[in-house]
Amino acid sequence: MRYARLGGTGLVVSRLGFGAGSLGVGETLPGLVKNIDLETATRVVGKAMDAGITMFDTSNKYVNGQSEELLGKALGDRRGDIVLATKCGLPVGPSTLDKGLSARHVIRECEKSLKRLGTDWIDVYYAHQIDPEAQLEETARAFEHLVTSGKVRYVAVSNWPAWMTARMQGINERMGHAPIAANQVYYSLLGRQVERELIPLARQTGLGIVVYSALAGGFLSGKYERGKEAPPGTRRATFNISPKFEIEHGHDVVDLLRDLARQYGVAPSHIALAWTMQRPAVASVLFGISREQQLDDNLPAADLVLEDEHVAALDAITEPTE
Numbered sequence: 001m002r003y004a005r006l007g008g009t010g011l012v013v014s015r016l017g018f019g020a021g022s023l024g025v026g027e028t029l030p031g032l033v034k035n036i037d038l039e040t041a042t043r044v045v046g047k048a049m050d051a052g053i054t055m056f057d058t059s060n061k062y063v064n065g066q067s068e069e070l071l072g073k074a075l076g077d078r079r080g081d082i083v084l085a086t087k088c089g090l091p092v093g094p095s096t097l098d099k100g101l102s103a104r105h106v107i108r109e110c111e112k113s114l115k116r117l118g119t120d121w122i123d124v125y126y127a128h129q130i131d132p133e134a135q136l137e138e139t140a141r142a143f144e145h146l147v148t149s150g151k152v153r154y155v156a157v158s159n160w161p162a163w164m165t166a167r168m169q170g171i172n173e174r175m176g177h178a179p180i181a182a183n184q185v186y187y188s189l190l191g192r193q194v195e196r197e198l199i200p201l202a203r204q205t206g207l208g209i210v211v212y213s214a215l216a217g218g219f220l221s222g223k224y225e226r227g228k229e230a231p232p233g234t235r236r237a238t239f240n241i242s243p244k245f246e247i248e249h250g251h252d253v254v255d256l257l258r259d260l261a262r263q264y265g266v267a268p269s270h271i272a273l274a275w276t277m278q279r280p281a282v283a284s285v286l287f288g289i290s291r292e293q294q295l296d297d298n299l300p301a302a303d304l305v306l307e308d309e310h311v312a313a314l315d316a317i318t319e320p321t322e
């Protein structure tokens with residue numbers, strides 16, 4: 001396993017991180033079925049830790065709170081050995097008070113997350129998405145309260161555009177608050193939009209980038225064949241929450257991944273994860289699993305380093321056009 005500082009902070013995180021978004025059991029949305037119970041969760045979390053993963057990511061939203069509960073239980077007395085990240089802001093109930101980044105909601109949700117996780121502190125606490133109605137100063141004050149009260153070590157944002165992140169950084173600086181440690185964003189060979197503004201901001205200001213869906217929801221594992229139906233039980237066959245991309249282009253990229261995978265003697269998913277880990281400003285790349293085997297399949301990616309010429313080939317075929 002390789003490790004990096006989370007942006008300009010002193011916090012060291014594993015370059016490959018465990019996305020706990022699928023821990024839980026049941027149909028959370030029509031067609032979206034999760035099937036990882038406590039026993040399996042305990043095994044996969046233990047295995048991930050044994051492999052050197054220290055970055056664990058969840059949210060108050062995932063599987064209606066089950067993800068936090070199972071992750072907390074699975075970590076057990078090893079909780080102090082890892083970096084625990086969770087999030088708030090997405091709707092968690094029917095009321096207008098059940099979402100967003102007001103001070104009221106942020107602080108209340110943090111307290112609920114601490115309970116579900118069974119811990120006294122959260123290492124990285126994210127605003128899961130923007131709240132266009134809340135003033136950034138208010139969210140910044142709530143974040144600072146969580147830090148000074150010892151509930152949270154580092155505050156962060158997710159899915160925030162560069163301009164808003166920069167504005168929040170300015171507010172924190174002016175108010176003497178803890179800085180924004182990271183922005184967690186979608187970034188993959190099939191989605192490089194963050195390279196235009198957010199990555200330059202991160203490189204300028206020491207903002208850490210944490211990546212999600214680097215496998216484009218599993219597409220870059222190479223399990224989908226051109227012109228064929230998605231295999232039963234996969235994300236694309238059931239509840240396709242994968243990021244959007246042009247499908248023929250996606251298959252062209254997978255063809256190259258398969259070719260490189262043969263050369264390195266690894267799986268296509270390893271090439272996709274390694275490419276993302278090697279991008280500037282990226283501290284940690286999260287992967288998700290829907291079954292235990294996928295953890296075993298993805299872990300070896302942690303140590304793969306791609307040659308410059310292969311990175312260049314992947315860059316060329318995925319160059320953003322807009």
Ligand SMILES: NC(=O)c1ccc[n+]([C@@H]2O[C@H](COP(=O)([O-])OP(=O)(O)OC[C@H]3O[C@@H](n4cnc5c(N)ncnc54)[C@H](OP(=O)(O)O)[C@@H]3O)[C@@H](O)[C@H]2O)c1
Pocket residue numbers: 018019020021022057058128158159184185211212213214215216217218219221223233234235236269286287288289290291294297298
């Ligand atoms: N901040 C945010 O807004 C946000 C958004 C999304 C995710 N996240 C975080 O990032 C984590 C990962 O996100 P993600 O699940 O979208 O990412 P992903 O790693 O791109 O996709 C994971 C999915 O790909 C498939 N897969 C994974 N490994 C595979 C393998 N070796 N072979 C074949 N298929 C494989 C599985 O789906 P199937 O088996 O079902 O096909 C798995 O559920 C989440 O758990 C969460 O912590 C954050």
